[in-house]
Amino acid sequence: MTIDSAGASVADRVRAVVAAHRDDRGALLPILHDIQAEFGYIDQAVVPVLAEELNMSRADVHGVITFYSDFRSEPAGAATVRLCRAEACQSVGAERLVADAEQVFGVKLGQTTPDRSVTLQQVFCLGNCALGPAAEINGRPFGRVDRSRLIEILASRETGGAP
Amino acid sequence: MITVYVPRDSAARSVGADEVAVAIAREAALTGTEIRLVRNGSRGMLWLEPLVEVATDRGRIGYGPVSPDAVADLVAAGLFDGADHALCQGPVDDLQWMRDQQRLCFARVGVTDPLSTEDYEANGGLRGLRRAVGLDPADVVAEVTESGLRGRGGAGFPAGIKWKTVAETEGELKFVCCNADEGDSGTFADRMLMEGDPFCLIEGMTIAAHAVGATEGYIYLRSEYPDAVATMRRAIELAYERGWLGDRILGSDLRFDLHVRVGAGAYICGEETSMLESLEGKRGMVRSKPPIPAITGLFGKPTVVNNVLTLASVPAILSDGGSAYAELGVDRSRGTQVFQLAGNIARGGVFETAFGIPLGTLVNDYGGGTRSGRPVRAVQVGGPLGAYVPAEQLDLPTDYEAFAAAEAMLGHGGIVVFDDTVDMAAMARFAMEFCAEESCGKCTPCRVGAVRGVEVIDKITGGQDTEGNLALLNDLCELMTDGSLCAMGGLTPNPVRSALAHFPDDFTANRREAR
Ligand SMILES: Cc1cc2nc3c(=O)[nH]c(=O)nc-3n(C[C@H](O)[C@H](O)[C@H](O)COP(=O)(O)O)c2cc1C
Ligand code: SF4
Numbered sequence: 001m002t003i004d005s006a007g008a009s010v011a012d013r014v015r016a017v018v019a020a021h022r023d024d025r026g027a028l029l030p031i032l033h034d035i036q037a038e039f040g041y042i043d044q045a046v047v048p049v050l051a052e053e054l055n056m057s058r059a060d061v062h063g064v065i066t067f068y069s070d071f072r073s074e075p076a077g078a079a080t081v082r083l084c085r086a087e088a089c090q091s092v093g094a095e096r097l098v099a100d101a102e103q104v105f106g107v108k109l110g111q112t113t114p115d116r117s118v119t120l121q122q123v124f125c126l127g128n129c130a131l132g133p134a135a136e137i138n139g140r141p142f143g144r145v146d147r148s149r150l151i152e153i154l155a156s157r158e159t160g161g162a163p
Numbered sequence: 164m165i166t167v168y169v170p171r172d173s174a175a176r177s178v179g180a181d182e183v184a185v186a187i188a189r190e191a192a193l194t195g196t197e198i199r200l201v202r203n204g205s206r207g208m209l210w211l212e213p214l215v216e217v218a219t220d221r222g223r224i225g226y227g228p229v230s231p232d233a234v235a236d237l238v239a240a241g242l243f244d245g246a247d248h249a250l251c252q253g254p255v256d257d258l259q260w261m262r263d264q265q266r267l268c269f270a271r272v273g274v275t276d277p278l279s280t281e282d283y284e285a286n287g288g289l290r291g292l293r294r295a296v297g298l299d300p301a302d303v304v305a306e307v308t309e310s311g312l313r314g315r316g317g318a319g320f321p322a323g324i325k326w327k328t329v330a331e332t333e334g335e336l337k338f339v340c341c342n343a344d345e346g347d348s349g350t351f352a353d354r355m356l357m358e359g360d361p362f363c364l365i366e367g368m369t370i371a372a373h374a375v376g377a378t379e380g381y382i383y384l385r386s387e388y389p390d391a392v393a394t395m396r397r398a399i400e401l402a403y404e405r406g407w408l409g410d411r412i413l414g415s416d417l418r419f420d421l422h423v424r425v426g427a428g429a430y431i432c433g434e435e436t437s438m439l440e441s442l443e444g445k446r447g448m449v450r451s452k453p454p455i456p457a458i459t460g461l462f463g464k465p466t467v468v469n470n471v472l473t474l475a476s477v478p479a480i481l482s483d484g485g486s487a488y489a490e491l492g493v494d495r496s497r498g499t500q501v502f503q504l505a506g507n508i509a510r511g512g513v514f515e516t517a518f519g520i521p522l523g524t525l526v527n528d529y530g531g532g533t534r535s536g537r538p539v540r541a542v543q544v545g546g547p548l549g550a551y552v553p554a555e556q557l558d559l560p561t562d563y564e565a566f567a568a569a570e571a572m573l574g575h576g577g578i579v580v581f582d583d584t585v586d587m588a589a590m591a592r593f594a595m596e597f598c599a600e601e602s603c604g605k606c607t608p609c610r611v612g613a614v615r616g617v618e619v620i621d622k623i624t625g626g627q628d629t630e631g632n633l634a635l636l637n638d639l640c641e642l643m644t645d646g647s648l649c650a651m652g653g654l655t656p657n658p659v660r661s662a663l664a665h666f667p668d669d670f671t672a673n674r675r676e677a678r
């Protein structure tokens with residue numbers, strides 16, 4: 001694959017990530033996590049670079065990326081809201097919270113709002129099953145979440161306050 | 164100086180512990196009180212979080228649940244002296260919930276500063292490893308075998324037998340892998356241990372390494388647990404600095420290197436062979452067994468794969484002896500189980516006690532019944548692949564064999580409570596939906612069967628040819644049970660069939676209309 005000038009720097013950054021994991025066994029997952037941390041998502045363009053660097057086929061690299069739900073193929077919104085839909089949270093109203101969130105943000109699970117402020121996702125268990133419904137917003141845990149608390153948390157993020 | 168504890172556990176953080184810690188530091192400064200603020204793990208009484216504790220000469224006095232807004236008032240009322248207040252719970256160690264437990268695995272969780280090596284040693288840490296490195300590896304394996312310790316990850320396989328196999332398999336390179344994928348709904352004890360007492364897991368893995376002759380270890384930790392990842396990584400750094408990891412551990416000939424690997428959002432990677440594939444940087448496709456991981460494991464090398472709680476139980480077994488551990492429990496379920504009370508429960512959290520305690524004692528006596536205050540209708544034990552137990556069967560004793568006899572599964576000890584508003588047909592449908600979503604796709608009964616299962620349940624609840632579709636669902640469950648390579652497809656029928664058996668009315672259109 002030919003890489004244009006903008007892509008060249010992407011390729012270099014990808015190579016630097018790979019180099020940082022030279023001594024790690026079977027390092028593809030840590031590499032992919034680092035790439036996603038660096039770029040916010042995993043662009044198709046990194047697949048051939050990784051394949052070459054790691055001596056794998058492109059199909060294999062692609063296969064790994066698509067197997068894991070953590071790896072995104074496009075950037076997420078400013079806030080990633082993950083709502084737990086597993087059994088313990090369902091027992092205290094997780095499905096209602098999901099429906100409320102879809103209504104509040106006007107998107108379905110798995111989608112990003114048109115203004116790119118919020119990406120709404122489902123997750124199966126956040127390990128906070130005694131304080132459900134559980135949510136995670138940009139890596140921060142929240143327990144006993146309902147519609148009004150969700151709105152409050154996001155509003156305080158926008159105004160710069162601690163959520 | 165006054166020591167104040169505010170948990171750093173992510174469940175406590177999820178209900179405001181960080182803000183409470185900030186408020187306490189601020190009030191201390193305002194009132195000119197010098198305090199030492201320790202961010203401990205959680206005591207496991209999650210309904211009391213954020214639970215603030217103050218060290219006094221009467222012991223540690225607890226206050227909870229404390230909201231950030233309540234802090235100023237609490238301090239004015241004499242929080243730093245352990246004074247009385249509406250939120251005061253008294254000395255934490257005297258609470259019945261704490262007193263009635265037998266905490267071996269969780270002995271230090273919530274008590275110590277999780278990242279203090281001094282606290283760790285002062286509270287019994289490292290005694291097990293010190294003894295182990297002085298023993299012949301075979302004697303360490305024998306001690307674990309004698310304890311009767313069985314895998315806490317779900318299957319309940321005897322740890323000593325697994326270790327013996329790895330120890331007796333020749334190999335220059337062997338691995339110890341900790342399964343910290345904890346994907347089951349209703350389980351959070353692995354997380355709480357890693358956030359609350361990370362050195363205990365490190366110590367357990369190092370003892371395992373010595374016992375089987377391994378030099379390298381991995382903790383496969385799910386990405387949904389960022390706090391546990393950060394705490395484990397920091398603890399590993401500190402352990403290296405102290406000579407608890409690396410070369411010549413505690414001055415012995417033992418060498419062991421330990422790494423954290425973060426998962427990527429796939430439930431199936433908790434299945435041990437899928438986890439090994441993922442650790443090798445591949446798709447998490449389940450491997451056929453044999454060969455077993457103990458002989459042909461990570462990168463084809465002999466590998467111990469154990470759950471967090473299995474490994475974290477080992478230090479106490481080595482320090483106090485396998486026979487002491489085996490004295491606890493019933494029949495073939497020896498020692499203690501870390502039960503997790505979750506879902507619609509008034510007092511949720513972690514309760515560690517000897518096996519055998521009846522399910523209902525945990526749910527109703529300690530757990531206080533439902534959070535909603537409505538009657539308990541069903542309890543799911545053992546995660547999404549575990550059966551639903553109806554309220555009438557809560558006298559079931561918590562041991563592996565008693566559960567198996569009742570066609571249920573103790574699994575990782577997660578207990579999820581539902582009140583009488585639950586729609587059990589919806590829960591059965593969810594079990595199939597979850598399996599369809601999380602199947603690795605290797606075998607047809609699981610991959611296709613789960614998708615069909617959702618469709619068939621929809622037809623049944625929709626009132627379409629109910630008899631015919633119930634028969635079809637039954638056949639489908641049988642096919643999944645018999646024809647799946649691993650327990651994902653093989654056990655998904657558990658929740659479905661138990662829901663059908665105990666709550667048949669939920670599936671029929673008449674009842675649904677009547678609601
Ligand atoms: C679908 C599936 C998911 C599993 N998830 C986990 C898990 O998250 N954590 C775990 O320790 N074991 C899990 N197991 C069990 C492991 O395959 C394995 O039995 C366990 O890690 C062995 O450790 P133990 O003997 O100490 O329990 C899972 C099994 C299956 C079939
Ligand atoms: S039963 Fe399901 S998860 Fe297990 S190997 Fe088969 S397809 Fe994969």
Ligand code: FES
Nearest residue numbers: 084089126128129
């Ligand atoms: S089930 Fe929602 S956090 Fe565990």
